[in-house]
Amino acid sequence: MKSLGNTRRSFAPWTDPDATPFITFRNVTKTFGDFTAVDNLTLDIYHREFFALLGASGCGKSTLLRMLAGFEKPTSGEIILDGQNIAGIPPYRRPVNMMFQSYALFPHMTVESNIGFGLRQDGMPKSQIAERVAQMLKLVKLEQFAKRKPHQLSGGQRQRVALARSLAKRPKVLLLDEPLGALDKKLREETQFELMDLQQELGLTFVVVTHDQEEAMTMADRIAVMSHGEVIQVATPAEIYEAPNSRFVADFIGDVNILEGKVTASGNGRVELAGADGLTIRAASGEIPANGVSTGFAIRPEKLRVDRAAPADPGVNAVEGEVWDIGYLGDMTVFHIRLANGKVLKASMLNARREVEDPIVYDEKVWVSFDETAGVVLRD
Amino acid sequence: MRNLGSALFSRLVIIVPYVWLLFFFLVPFFIVFRISLSTMAIAQPPYVPVFGFADGLSGFIGKLGELHFDNFLWLTEDALYINAYLSSLWIAGVSTILALLIGYPVAYGMAKAPRALRPTLLMLVILPFWTSFLIRVYAWIAILKPEGLLNQFLMGIGVINDPLIIINTNWALYIGIVYSYLPFMVLPIYSTLEKLDHSLIEAAQDLGAPPVSAFWKITFPLSVPGVVAGCMLVFIPAVGEFVIPDLLGGSQTLMIGKTLWNEFNANRDWPVSAAVATILLLILVVPIVFFQNAQAKAEEKGR
Numbered sequence A: 001m002k003s004l005g006n007t008r009r010s011f012a013p014w015t016d017p018d019a020t021p022f023i024t025f026r027n028v029t030k031t032f033g034d035f036t037a038v039d040n041l042t043l044d045i046y047h048r049e050f051f052a053l054l055g056a057s058g059c060g061k062s063t064l065l066r067m068l069a070g071f072e073k074p075t076s077g078e079i080i081l082d083g084q085n086i087a088g089i090p091p092y093r094r095p096v097n098m099m100f101q102s103y104a105l106f107p108h109m110t111v112e113s114n115i116g117f118g119l120r121q122d123g124m125p126k127s128q129i130a131e132r133v134a135q136m137l138k139l140v141k142l143e144q145f146a147k148r149k150p151h152q153l154s155g156g157q158r159q160r161v162a163l164a165r166s167l168a169k170r171p172k173v174l175l176l177d178e179p180l181g182a183l184d185k186k187l188r189e190e191t192q193f194e195l196m197d198l199q200q201e202l203g204l205t206f207v208v209v210t211h212d213q214e215e216a217m218t219m220a221d222r223i224a225v226m227s228h229g230e231v232i233q234v235a236t237p238a239e240i241y242e243a244p245n246s247r248f249v250a251d252f253i254g255d256v257n258i259l260e261g262k263v264t265a266s267g268n269g270r271v272e273l274a275g276a277d278g279l280t281i282r283a284a285s286g287e288i289p290a291n292g293v294s295t296g297f298a299i300r301p302e303k304l305r306v307d308r309a310a311p312a313d314p315g316v317n318a319v320e321g322e323v324w325d326i327g328y329l330g331d332m333t334v335f336h337i338r339l340a341n342g343k344v345l346k347a348s349m350l351n352a353r354r355e356v357e358d359p360i361v362y363d364e365k366v367w368v369s370f371d372e373t374a375g376v377v378l379r380d
Numbered sequence B: 001m002r003n004l005g006s007a008l009f010s011r012l013v014i015i016v017p018y019v020w021l022l023f024f025f026l027v028p029f030f031i032v033f034r035i036s037l038s039t040m041a042i043a044q045p046p047y048v049p050v051f052g053f054a055d056g057l058s059g060f061i062g063k064l065g066e067l068h069f070d071n072f073l074w075l076t077e078d079a080l081y082i083n084a085y086l087s088s089l090w091i092a093g094v095s096t097i098l099a100l101l102i103g104y105p106v107a108y109g110m111a112k113a114p115r116a117l118r119p120t121l122l123m124l125v126i127l128p129f130w131t132s133f134l135i136r137v138y139a140w141i142a143i144l145k146p147e148g149l150l151n152q153f154l155m156g157i158g159v160i161n162d163p164l165i166i167i168n169t170n171w172a173l174y175i176g177i178v179y180s181y182l183p184f185m186v187l188p189i190y191s192t193l194e195k196l197d198h199s200l201i202e203a204a205q206d207l208g209a210p211p212v213s214a215f216w217k218i219t220f221p222l223s224v225p226g227v228v229a230g231c232m233l234v235f236i237p238a239v240g241e242f243v244i245p246d247l248l249g250g251s252q253t254l255m256i257g258k259t260l261w262n263e264f265n266a267n268r269d270w271p272v273s274a275a276v277a278t279i280l281l282l283i284l285v286v287p288i289v290f291f292q293n294a295q296a297k298a299e300e301k302g303r
């Protein structure tokens, strides 16, 4: 059986029509004055899912999360959590906890009291609090720092305290607002995997907000790509990358070439586009627009082949161009190939071998070719 | 050369506050202290200096042995002084607590007001400073006196039949002190509350703390530096306050500032009034040191 990309676990409740979502946003709108931050948004999140909200800064991700936590009230629409409409429930009674973008650690309390704060609020007996706090400290590997104040910790350590504090009450849902935003790149990558392990281990539902597509791709079971308060696509990382539904998503995630064309034949799961860039595209994946519609065709740089000779099979999509630029990145090489009409295509080739015989150089005439399932026809 | 110059400059900059302190605090204090050790005389100025520059260094050391602290002993002998000190501390303490009880909610309200409104509110707090302090205290006489505005109003709406006697009682004194020093309480508290990161309150609520609990566990502890500063700024000048007890307080109102004034002007006993001032200063140094300590600690925390 073929599947898109490598999936990390066989967990896909969203494909099961009988599964009930754990969290549902139904036609949720949030306006600030005359500015619409979240626009008639509908979204399902499942139990034990690691769900990412991805989008540029200011697109309404935090607002969505804050509505779930109870700090903002939806202007209209409803939010269901575990079968219950949570509209009237104040933040301090919701079974969700949030890890704040700024961490929001209490500066006058030690690491220990920060982590135990929620437990004390719940009136848990002292001995049990001590036990749980010790457990959380161990989980985030901060045992030696229990008595320190937040200002005596590094950024990475603070991030862990914030995480431990938000997990201490064992919430049904953990909300994470740009949890790794303040960490440097190396620490961020390490922590991504730690968060994933933690989520699996504790069996919790995580909703994470990020503007970093790599972070979302690495961690999430599914990603909601957002723009201007709307969800553009909700899908697994592989689907988002290999089958973006729109120009926006294709462009937002990774590198992409978008070829323009007009549909000349469609049906049977196939589309033929008269490309504006001097080629005819035969595609067997993506949307299937009606005849005569102008649309785009998205193809990732690594799906393009670059050869000196035209492909032998006339059924393969191919176009001739000239090597305009070559970028050597170590693990791969990126070719910029200029077509007759001036459009430049990006093609990348993995450097699987150390030595290359007769490499392609600047200004050479080359053929760029791709299979009919290598790219997708876009909605618009 | 340039390095030397800039090093010299930075050293000068450090010296400036010390020089200031020397000339405007230590030297005057020493002068007052010197008067407090002398004896009264019918002369101009009305005391016999214990030592002067004319004595030279050897004369100065010789006279050190002869120093007598009669004026200070006198303060302990007459219950008037001790009572005045205690009463001043009590009145200042009560006024500080009242100012805190009124000032904290005001500061809190200001910090929670819409951002655009805050400069206006701040302006309103500072506005009274634009008129003379004395005029404002006199205005209170007009408000509080038996036939004053307050009594006219209360009798007008029928709450009372006979005018309340407020003026020349401790009530008027407290009203006057709290009114006059309230901005000094509000401003430092407002400034700590305004800086407070709102996400801390949200975090507390997120972890299960209802708003009242979040206030006492997060907002209030984090505003303590402002509360301490405000209390010091009210308490310290209130202890030595002289104008308000004189104008609004009654004849039975005992405050050290008023006593000092009487000793100095009515009795023309400079040595005793200098001793009174010296002790007052020492009493106030204690809370000031406490305040400095608290501030240093807060700074440590804020790092």
Ligand SMILES: Nc1ncnc2c1ncn2[C@@H]1O[C@H](COP(=O)(O)OP(=O)(O)O)[C@@H](O)[C@H]1O
Residues within 6 Å of the ligand: A032, A035, A037, A055, A056, A057, A058, A059, A060, A061, A062, A063, A064
């Ligand atoms: N309390 C508020 N008042 C007014 N505008 C707000 C408020 N909170 C958020 N916004 C606006 O809503 C938009 C979305 O904000 P946010 O959800 O924080 O975006 P992000 O996706 O970066 O997390 C932004 O343009 C922001 O300026």
Ligand SMILES: [Mg+2]
Residues within 6 Å of the ligand: A061, A062, A101, A177
């Ligand atoms: Mg945000």
